[in-house]
Amino acid sequence: MKNENFIIKISQIALESTLLEVSTHPKPGLVTPFSNGSHKDMDYVTFIKSASAIAPYFIDFIKVGLNYKDHILNKLRPIGVMAERDMFRATRGVNTHKGLIFLIGLICAASGTLYRKKIKIDRLSLSYEVKRITEGIVERELKNIEDEKLTNGQRIYKKYGLTGIRGEVEKGLKSIIECGLPTFEKSIGVLNLNDSLVNTLLALMTRVEDTTIVHRSSIEGLEFVRKYAKMALEAGGMLTEEGRSIINRMDEDFKERNISPGGCADMLAATYMIYKIEKDMGE
Numbered sequence: 001m002k003n004e005n006f007i008i009k010i011s012q013i014a015l016e017s018t019l020l021e022v023s024t025h026p027k028p029g030l031v032t033p034f035s036n037g038s039h040k041d042m043d044y045v046t047f048i049k050s051a052s053a054i055a056p057y058f059i060d061f062i063k064v065g066l067n068y069k070d071h072i073l074n075k076l077r078p079i080g081v082m083a084e085r086d087m088f089r090a091t092r093g094v095n096t097h098k099g100l101i102f103l104i105g106l107i108c109a110a111s112g113t114l115y116r117k118k119i120k121i122d123r124l125s126l127s128y129e130v131k132r133i134t135e136g137i138v139e140r141e142l143k144n145i146e147d148e149k150l151t152n153g154q155r156i157y158k159k160y161g162l163t164g165i166r167g168e169v170e171k172g173l174k175s176i177i178e179c180g181l182p183t184f185e186k187s188i189g190v191l192n193l194n195d196s197l198v199n200t201l202l203a204l205m206t207r208v209e210d211t212t213i214v215h216r217s218s219i220e221g222l223e224f225v226r227k228y229a230k231m232a233l234e235a236g237g238m239l240t241e242e243g244r245s246i247i248n249r250m251d252e253d254f255k256e257r258n259i260s261p262g263g264c265a266d267m268l269a270a271t272y273m274i275y276k277i278e279k280d281m282g283e
């Protein structure tokens with residue numbers, strides 16, 4: 001496959017993953033086509049505008065992996081800043097996809113690197129590449145930070161030691177490899193795409209260290225989310241009436257507590273992206 005075709009293919013999968021995530025329903029506390037979740041400042045259209053604004057940058061992320069051998073993260077950062085700028089412009093200042101830009105950007109770049117090296121692109125090679133690109137990011141961006149102008153993630157690290165999205169990528173997206181993908185693959189055999197994505201989100205909620213939950217509610221909110229998601233899954237998730245009823249109750253309870261697992265939503269998009277890349281490129 002020529003580089004141009006590869007770039008188009010991966011960027012198409014990245015956009016499909018971004019759109020499918022926000023289109024999945026129900027998603028406790030999160031935006032869907034039928035619910036704004038715990039958010040007063042964003043809805044489904046906000047996310048569609050955001051996805052349209054950031055999608056062109058997926059191509060640039062892939063090209064970094066195709067064209068450069070080292071200092072990949074330093075080359076990705078300026079592209080990510082431009083994507084965030086266009087996201088904020090499209091959403092009138094609302095942070096919809098900051099985490100997703102980071103995750104999808106890294107997977108795009110990792111795909112480009114593997115393609116250049118002629119290494120089979122699958123979940124393990126992508127995991128390894130993301131881990132290599134982000135090696136040392138927790139030390140650099142969370143442990144050695146001054147007190148002024150901290151982001152939500154940095155403030156939460158200082159207070160609770162949670163490494164959030166940086167911990168996820170530095171471990172090679174372990175939550176996706178060990179939890180998200182196995183749940184999705186088990187579900188897609190018996191459920192439709194939407195319901196499989198809901199179950200996958202629940203599985204991610206049982207283990208992702210989502211700093212968005214802590215920032216919007218409390219550190220206790222993280223355990224509340226994990227226990228609730230585990231209970232829903234143990235009841236069958238979207239496969240059973242009881243599971244669906246727990247999920248709907250969870251959505252109401254999260255709204256009351258201002259809980260929004262936005263990081264888990266990003267990880268859901270990343271899970272589907274890796275699944276689709278492996279499925280389409282592995283042939």
Ligand SMILES: CC(C)(COP(=O)(O)OP(=O)(O)OC[C@H]1O[C@@H](n2cnc3c(N)ncnc32)[C@H](O[C@H]2O[C@H](COP(=O)(O)OP(=O)(O)OP(=O)(O)O)[C@@H](O)[C@H]2O)[C@@H]1O)[C@@H](O)C(=O)NCCC(=O)NCCS
Pocket residue numbers: 039076077078079080081084095096097098099100101102103105106151152153154164165166168208209210211212215216260262263264266267
């Ligand atoms: C490395 C960066 C992501 C920098 O992170 P930063 O320190 O700026 O912000 P964090 O708070 O650490 O995390 C950023 C977003 O990551 C998502 N997230 C959190 N935990 C996890 C996790 N464990 N796994 C995966 N993703 C995680 C989360 O994003 C989602 O939630 C946001 C919506 O939440 P909301 O509360 O509504 O919005 P906020 O603005 O946070 O609150 P309000 O002000 O509205 O009250 C939404 O973003 C979702 O995506 C975290 O928000 C990276 O940003 C960075 O360095 N950027 C610079 C450019 C760059 O490098 N780009 C990428 C290049 S590949």
Ligand SMILES: Nc1ncnc2[nH]cnc12
Pocket residue numbers: 021022027029030031032037039096097100260261262263265266
């Ligand atoms: N569907 C969604 N709702 C709220 N925050 C999100 N961040 C990423 N996807 C989201």
